[in-house]
Amino acid sequence: MSNTTEEDQTHLLLKKRATLTAALQSEPYDLITYIQRAQVHADLGYPDLAVGDYYRALLLTDEVANEGFEYHEQAVEALREQCRSGEGNGEGEAWQVPEMLKWKGDYKDRSEGLGEMPKSGDINGGFTNGEESSEAGSKEEGRRELIVRLASIKCYRGLALNLLLCGCLKSAYDFCLRGLAIAKDDGYWKHRKDYILLMAKRRLKVDEVDISSLPDQGVVRREAYPWNTHEPDRFSQESLDTLSKELSVCAPKLEVRVTELPILLEAYKESDNFGITPTIKQLGLFAKEDIEPGEEILHEISLLAANNLLKESLCDACSSSLPGLSMDSEVVACPDCDDIMFCNQECLSLAQESYHPAVCDKDLDTIAKDPDPAEKPFALYLLLLGRALAMSETQSIHPLDLKEVKYIWGDFLPSSVNAVPLSPSSEPPPIWTLPFSFAGNVSGPLHLLEKMEIDVFASIDSYDLWIFNTLYAKFRGTASARVNKKTGHPEVAAVHPLWCLANHDCDPNVSWEWGARMKFWCRTARIGGKKGGVRKGEEILNHYTDVELKVKERREWALGSLGGFCMCDRCKREAGDFGGWGSMMGDIDGICGTV
Helix, strand or coil, X not given: CCHHXXXXXXXXXXXXXXXXXXXXXXXXXXXXXXXXXHHHHHHCCCHHHHHHHHHHHHHHHHHHHCCCCCCHHHHHHHHHHHCCCCCCCCCCCXXXXXXXXXXXXXXXXXXXXXXXXXXXXXXXXXXXXCECCCCCCCCHHHHHHHHHHHHHHHHHHHHHHHHHHHCCHHHHHHHHHHHHHHCCCCCHHHHHHHHHHHHHHHHHCCCCCCHHHCCCCEEECCCCCCCCCCCCCCCCHHHHHHHHHHHHHHCCCEEEEEEEEECCCCCCXXXXXXXCCCEEEEXXXXXXXXXXXXCEEEEECCCCEEECCCCCCECCCCCCECCCCCCCCCCEECCCCCCCEECCXXXXXXHHHHCHHHCCCCCCCCCCCCCCHHHHHHHHHHHHHHHHHHHHHHHCCXXXXXXXXXXXXXXXXXXXXXXXXXXXXXCCCCCCCEEECHHHHHHHHHHHHHHCCCCCCCCHHHHCHHHHHHHHXXXXXXXXXXXXXXXXXXXXXXXXXXXXXXXXXXXXCEEEEECCCEEEEECCECCCCCECCECCCCECEECCCCCXXXXXXXXXXXXXXXXXXXXXXXXXXXXXXXXXXXXXXXXXXXXXXXC
């Protein structure tokens, strides 16, 4: 297939996606349209977004099947309209099986190597060539139940396949089991389960796999999606002026400028490029005047903060430790919540303006709290996402337009670089770097929204999966964390949008301190003992990881947080080569701790 043909096909698929998205905005309880959009996402090479749509469709099958559910009537009516045999306003008989649910070979092109997929048969509930089974009969209730069953199987298939493509093997296996429970005679599930176990053996390098230990963290595309209209021109004078105005309050000696940074993902030899490292334009912080060693140069507060501790004395707004209660204590409680405390009246007021009304007196206190040690970083990311969603809801602003995240670059790659070639034998490209899991990216965020009493179907304008992914990409490269000094586990995290404008370098000229506020201090000495200090016009060089680590460990961290290996002068010098980094790739948690 030629590139031109692929470009044309991608363009057509994007147009179809736009049409289906508009249809969902008009009729948000239509499970058939969610399934259709899931298939388009899969064809575009976004298996994660397909997972999100299949899961919402699956939730809607439950709404249709259960009269007591919140959106039962809306979901039934939307499905009835999709299942009418005629066209026009209410014409034709309802509860005819949609064509997309009768034929089961629609994943064959995206399942090379998974075995032959059945094209019809037992799982169609007795339907053959579109004819109703005697089991369903002509009764409306029986037909509706059959359609819901077929739609559920379709969703389980889509979830299992696309989670497998994302690398989330445990969740893929779980959905296989759920599909098998309602279609016991379908040979599809055995093919899928066997292939998942085969992939697990290869990934874990073992001969036998314990089902409970199946890997469930995958990777997906990290990009500013083609339909994302919320990313500003970060290099415009308007953006620079906006950021500099914000900066003048907390860092009067600094300003925002456009700078050039080395590209992180190019695995090339500098000798082949005449010793020149390719660069990309980014924003950076620069000194407006000389800064002396030891001088404090930034003091920033951000309410985009979270902690994964269940019963600890922390401020709900900034996650700083609360002082002990005394006669002169400034600690205050939310008047409408139980056990929600703030440092002082300032934090309470900021919380009420920023995020708290969306979560006030809602049952969110235990979500993602006190997780297993291995899950603590992922819990923090989910809680940061939850805080961003609460800020969006409270301020009536799109999550990607929040000032705390709007100007953050998520280390995105162009869609064309991430794209899967439109070929039946293609596989996900190795360049995908955004960590992804079903719990962290799909079910967890929807659970948070439900607890905030937000309609997860009627809110896709603001709370679609691609928006969650975009926020996660921005958090991954910028969230700072405070770790427990005894265990080393990350427990508190925050995104400080001005602090993170200072670019990373493994030979930084500043240090930072994470407390109730984020602070920058000019280092008294650089790595290797050179005297510290920043001269007027020099760039502020931050550090997002422990600069005392060896180069291999620093680059492993950068792969997960920044999307590629660090290419600063120190890393290149200490690595001793410029292309042989493949052995350094590994799973990392992505959140940096204080040093």
